[in-house]
Amino acid sequence: MAGVSRQQYKTYTKYIRVMCSGRVDIAFVLRALSNGADGVFIGGCHLNDCHYNTHGNYHALNMVLLVKKIMEHIGINPERLRLESVSAGEGIRFAEIANDFAMTVKDLGPLGKGEGMDKNGLTLKLKAVTQLIPYIRVVLNERLRVRFSTVEEYDEFYASEELDRLFRELIADKLAVSQIMLLLREKPFSTVEISKILGIVPSEIARHLNSSVKHGLVSYEEDRQRFAIV
Numbered sequence: 001m002a003g004v005s006r007q008q009y010k011t012y013t014k015y016i017r018v019m020c021s022g023r024v025d026i027a028f029v030l031r032a033l034s035n036g037a038d039g040v041f042i043g044g045c046h047l048n049d050c051h052y053n054t055h056g057n058y059h060a061l062n063m064v065l066l067v068k069k070i071m072e073h074i075g076i077n078p079e080r081l082r083l084e085s086v087s088a089g090e091g092i093r094f095a096e097i098a099n100d101f102a103m104t105v106k107d108l109g110p111l112g113k114g115e116g117m118d119k120n121g122l123t124l125k126l127k128a129v130t131q132l133i134p135y136i137r138v139v140l141n142e143r144l145r146v147r148f149s150t151v152e153e154y155d156e157f158y159a160s161e162e163l164d165r166l167f168r169e170l171i172a173d174k175l176a177v178s179q180i181m182l183l184l185r186e187k188p189f190s191t192v193e194i195s196k197i198l199g200i201v202p203s204e205i206a207r208h209l210n211s212s213v214k215h216g217l218v219s220y221e222e223d224r225q226r227f228a229i230v
Helices: 006-012 026-034 056-073 091-108 119-131 133-142 151-158 161-186 191-198 202-214
Strands: 040-044 081-085 218-221 226-229
Touching: 026 040, 026 056, 026 119, 026 133, 040 056, 040 091, 056 081, 056 133, 056 151, 056 161, 081 091, 119 133, 119 161, 133 161, 151 161, 161 191, 161 202, 161 226, 191 202, 202 218, 202 226
Parallel strands: 040 081
Antiparallel strands: 218 226
């Protein structure tokens, strides 16, 4: 790749795998990021031209757009994840795309640091999403499975108010609770402390904590004015 050192090239290609793009699971993307990859590139067949005749590339596109939405929600630049349609006969185009993605990742800087996020905060957010993978798979398959003819139609849907509503309703709250519970497993925290750490407004943190108290997952320590895992 032009402009990329040998060490950078080894880093960028460390997690390369060959399979149908439809088999690329959310867990693979999160595992790569959690293990130190600064970006994840997925190359698949063109829509309506599936090499394996499974149309898995439609599933891959749907999955990638949802994961990018999740990444943006937790403060990770979604440009670190890219899906491109490239056929086996487009070697030159693939090289150009791979080089462009490598330059994009290089410009973004190391994962977390480029977003102004410390290592602990990054680890917590990625772990919070990872814990929800089984649930996110169900949401993707049962509530967000869509089938369009073009990439532009997928992009339009994922930028729509309808998708934003579904995301808030089905995923955003679950992500917030997952992060809160991970924090409380370390030690008790106040609402304000959790708000500052996670970058979520105190009123939202209080809402999630009160709900967790009602469900017997969290208790409130009056003397310390902190919430703790039951």
